[in-house]
Amino acid sequence: MSELFDLNLVxxxxxxxxxxxxxxxxxxxxxxxxxxxxxxxxxxxxxAFFAATIAYYTGNPWIGMLGGIVxxxxxxxxxxxxxxxxxxxxxxxxxxxxxxxFGMTRYLxxxxxxxxxxxxxxxxxxxxxxxxxxxxxxxPIIGPVLFNQTPIVYLSFLIIIFFWFVTRRTKVGLHxxxxxxxxxxxxxxxxSVVRIRYISILTSGFTCGLAGAFLSIENNTTFTEGMxxxxxxxxxxxxxxxxxxxxxxxxxxxxxxxxDALQLRIQSLGFEAVPEExxxxxxxxxxxxxxxxxxxxxxxxxxxxxxxxxxQSSD
Amino acid sequence: MTNNQQPSSSVLYRRGVAIVIRVLLIVATMxxxxxxxxxxxxxxxxxxxxxxxxxxxxxxxxxxALWQRSILPFLRTITIPAIGFTTAFIVxxxxxxxxxxxxxxxxxxxxYGGFVxxxxxxxxxxxxxxxTGLAICFAFRAGLFNIxxxxxxxxxxxVTAALGIYLDIPGFLAIPLLFIIGGLLAASYNIIPTLxxxxxxxxxxITTMMLAHVARLLSPLMIRNFGGHISSPHPLVxxxxxxxxxxxxxxxxxxxxxxxxxxxxxxxxxxxxxxxYVINHTKIGFEIRAVGYNRRAARAQGISxxxxxxxxxxxxxxxxxxxxxxxxxxLNHKLFENINAGYGWNGISxxxxxxxxxxxxxxxxxxxxxLDAGGQYMQRNVQTPxxxxxxxxGIVLFLLVAKYLYTxxxxxxxxxxx
Numbered sequence: 151m152s153e154l155f156d157l158n159l160v161x162x163x164x165x166x167x168x169x170x171x172x173x174x175x176x177x178x179x180x181x182x183x184x185x186x187x188x189x190x191x192x193x194x195x196x197x198a199f200f201a202a203t204i205a206y207y208t209g210n211p212w213i214g215m216l217g218g219i220v221x222x223x224x225x226x227x228x229x230x231x232x233x234x235x236x237x238x239x240x241x242x243x244x245x246x247x248x249x250x251x252f253g254m255t256r257y258l259x260x261x262x263x264x265x266x267x268x269x270x271x272x273x274x275x276x277x278x279x280x281x282x283x284x285x286x287x288x289x290p291i292i293g294p295v296l297f298n299q300t301p302i303v304y305l306s307f308l309i310i311i312f313f314w315f316v317t318r319r320t321k322v323g324l325h326x327x328x329x330x331x332x333x334x335x336x337x338x339x340x341x342s343v344v345r346i347r348y349i350s351i352l353t354s355g356f357t358c359g360l361a362g363a364f365l366s367i368e369n370n371t372t373f374t375e376g377m378x379x380x381x382x383x384x385x386x387x388x389x390x391x392x393x394x395x396x397x398x399x400x401x402x403x404x405x406x407x408x409x410d411a412l413q414l415r416i417q418s419l420g421f422e423a424v425p426e427e428x429x430x431x432x433x434x435x436x437x438x439x440x441x442x443x444x445x446x447x448x449x450x451x452x453x454x455x456x457x458x459x460x461x462q463s464s465d
Numbered sequence: 466m467t468n469n470q471q472p473s474s475s476v477l478y479r480r481g482v483a484i485v486i487r488v489l490l491i492v493a494t495m496x497x498x499x500x501x502x503x504x505x506x507x508x509x510x511x512x513x514x515x516x517x518x519x520x521x522x523x524x525x526x527x528x529x530a531l532w533q534r535s536i537l538p539f540l541r542t543i544t545i546p547a548i549g550f551t552t553a554f555i556v557x558x559x560x561x562x563x564x565x566x567x568x569x570x571x572x573x574x575x576x577y578g579g580f581v582x583x584x585x586x587x588x589x590x591x592x593x594x595x596x597t598g599l600a601i602c603f604a605f606r607a608g609l610f611n612i613x614x615x616x617x618x619x620x621x622x623x624v625t626a627a628l629g630i631y632l633d634i635p636g637f638l639a640i641p642l643l644f645i646i647g648g649l650l651a652a653s654y655n656i657i658p659t660l661x662x663x664x665x666x667x668x669x670x671i672t673t674m675m676l677a678h679v680a681r682l683l684s685p686l687m688i689r690n691f692g693g694h695i696s697s698p699h700p701l702v703x704x705x706x707x708x709x710x711x712x713x714x715x716x717x718x719x720x721x722x723x724x725x726x727x728x729x730x731x732x733x734x735x736x737x738x739x740x741x742y743v744i745n746h747t748k749i750g751f752e753i754r755a756v757g758y759n760r761r762a763a764r765a766q767g768i769s770x771x772x773x774x775x776x777x778x779x780x781x782x783x784x785x786x787x788x789x790x791x792x793x794x795x796l797n798h799k800l801f802e803n804i805n806a807g808y809g810w811n812g813i814s815x816x817x818x819x820x821x822x823x824x825x826x827x828x829x830x831x832x833x834x835x836l837d838a839g840g841q842y843m844q845r846n847v848q849t850p851x852x853x854x855x856x857x858x859g860i861v862l863f864l865l866v867a868k869y870l871y872t873x874x875x876x877x878x879x880x881x882x883x
């Protein structure tokens with residue numbers, strides 16, 4: 151048991167939960183404003199691809215990270231136009247965008263690297279910029295877990311705090327929440343629901359693009375087709391099981407990160423008797439259990455997934 | 466007693482001739498379909514021409530009436546799809562020009578490959594897509610989104626591959642049996658999402674998607690246990706199923722047919738017709754549609770929404786499972802890792818493109834299959850990467866589902882004019 155559970159497992163948990171955390175925060179903001187975003191999987195893969203490609207061609211992972219964010223936001227803009235301006239069903243739009251995203255990355259992969267599958271490794275990954283925060287990293291347990299990490303992990307901590315503050319303590323946050331609960335009331339006080347929802351979807355594009363960049367240029371040095379492996383959906387589950395709140399989504403993501411870390415750890419220990427596939431599915435099973443067990447105790451935003459047309463609002 | 470209600474013999478004669486003409490035309494259409502399926506491309510002309518003649522006959526040879534009542538409405542319904550496709554192909558051409566490919570050459574190869582040269586492959590591609598499209602459509606009609614059809618497809622394929630190795634009974638018994646067992650087990654794979662949806666309200670998009678990943682990731686385990694051992698000559702592939710269980714090939718009775726084209730396409734079309742019947746002409750189908758249109762109104766009418774959700778999700782799982790069964794029995798005869806992943810996703814496209822109409826799904830699936838087959842032909846012959854097809858498909862889909870786009874553009878134009 152002691153070789154299974156140690157400090158490294160906790161470090162791995164935080165690291166592996168980072169992409170899920172980032173996407174889950176995007177999901178919280180997006181769903182709080184009333185938009186269902188199942189396109190997150192696609193936004194992530196777009197972010198991962200452009201981060202790796204730009205990092206590969208410029209040789210600078212930081213520009214790659216920015217590229218991932220920018221293209222993630224651009225791609226999420228399509229979801230915004232489709233659901234808010236064109237009144238398309240949110241789930242349909244999300245599914246279509248996922249299909250589009252996987253097709254696009256497959257095509258561009260051939261264009262930029264000359265072959266499908268996995269890209270050439272980038273010269274330096276963001277993982278090389280791992281640094282320990284002085285003093286804080288000396289604290290036992292918490293120090294190595296939280297303060298000896300790589301850049302995007304730190305960034306995700308800042309993003310958690312920032313968006314937690316925004317949703318709870320600022321006017322914009324209030325408007326985002328109102329947009330999901332009672333959009334007509336928000337429109338009545340002179341705030342554009344359309345604008346709030348665009349901002350929210352772009353926020354999820356930002357976080358998912360960053361999450362994609364984490365996958366391809368921080369946790370890895372290459373982009374692989376389909377490397378998101380359902381993390382966008384897991385993030386959605388983290389958001390739901392976290393009760394549509396930022397801290398809840400973070401804890402939910404840590405749970406999935408733990409399942410992932412545990413799975414990798416068990417695989418590396420190599421039990422002969424049990425096939426490894428039974429452990430690989432652990433994060434997915436954990437997701438189902440979490441959604442099943444916890445969804446009852448929380449309440450979704452009231453108009454989540456509903457279309458908003460001011461001229462047709464009846465109440 | 467006068468017998469004035471009895472029609473005169475000349476009227477009877479004319480009616481008889483009319484019936485004979487119709488029957489002949491319908492038979493000609495069917496022959497066209499069979500010939501088309503069996504590798505005679507130009508039989509498509511029969512398929513198009515015969516219904517036209519039938520309509521022409523029904524309108525008593527009045528071309529103006531035919532145009533007004535049949536052709537014009539048809540043209541109207543295909544206007545938006547036509548615009549969507551044209552736009553998508555233009556966007557695709559722009560992308561190709563930017564990345565340095567010749568769009569004219571590429572599109573020429575795409576259509577020649579997809580619809581003329583390799584269209585048996587198009588039909589072959591369409592078979593599983595029809596099933597997964599129907600699966601998505603069936604759940605969609607009840608307002609549910611079975612995004613994890615891929616998982617149920619895997620279950621169907623795994624069950625068939627496993628049982629097919631050991632089942633040693635004649636094909637006419639075993640094939641229906643495998644369809645039933647594979648379908649039912651794939652449907653039962655949806656029991657967990659169904660229970661969670663009905664009991665706790667957990668969204669089926671997340672649960673079915675996660676189960677799809679589980680099925681995909683567990684398939685190597687199953688493959689290892691049924692022949693794909695590291696020490697065997699073909700790792701990651703199961704043993705082949707016994708030859709008695711293969712679906713009959715078209716080439717066994719039509720010598721011209723492509724050697725891999727199997728009769729699964731006929732089963733797929735049959736299942737599509739059945740699904741159409743169930744959705745539109747039965748009580749359960751009515752209840753499914755009622756729940757899909759307005760859940761609360763349906764509940765007020767005394768329809769049990771939970772029951773309908775269960776029927777829709779399990780039925781959807783069944784249809785997706787049949788897709789895996791038919792793929793193993795007809796085409797691959799074995800299971801390998803990542804056996805053509807993506808049918809679940811493409812099924813979503815096919816169903817959305819068809820507007821969740823089971824009959825239209827047959828055609829959109831063939832279209833999607835043709836784009837895939839043409840894409841591969843294009844890649845081989847003019848070296849344009851076939852994933853451009855994926856982009857075009859994505860754009861087409863987006864332009865077709867975003868129906869409000871056209872209203873929006875139209876309003877903008879009108880506002881500018883006034």
